[in-house]
Amino acid sequence: MSSRTSQLLVVDCLFVGVAQRTYDTAAPALAASYEALAHRHR
Helix, strand or coil: CHHHHHHHHHHHHHHHHHHHHCHHHHHHHHHHHHHHHHHHHC
């Protein structure tokens, strides 16, 4: 289980790093993803 958690942490860190470097294109994509899944959070 700890190896799976470690893998998810690495992937999350990579995702954040890429999103920060490409913020201008990543922000609209993240907003669209959020809107597409918003109905699941209610």
